[in-house]
Amino acid sequence: MKIDIESGDLVESLKGRDKGRLYIVVTVKDGRAAITDGKVRKTVKPKSKNVKHLKTVQSAALKEIADKIAKGEPVSDAKVRNAISAFNKKSEEE
DSSP states (O other): OOOOOOTTOEEEEOSSTTTTOEEEEEEEETTEEEEEOSSSSOTTSOEEEEGGGEEEEETTTTHHHHHHHHHTOOOOHHHHHHHHHHHHHHHHHO
């Protein structure tokens, strides 16, 4: 089974104590994804999680934010939180 998770994807955690939370994928390497939510997991120290434990909610949803983080450019945690929050509001309206 191939998992297609890329940088900039909005993902949901399927396993662990963070189950059900939404994250932005910063990088993917060797079957592990670095993820951030701007709240518990800040952009300066993203969480490493096995890609098998993640489900893509929206592909390339937040590519510009993930690219900036991957390049080492500063991105505020508030910007990450607002992007995830905007997605949540949009999905609630549908």
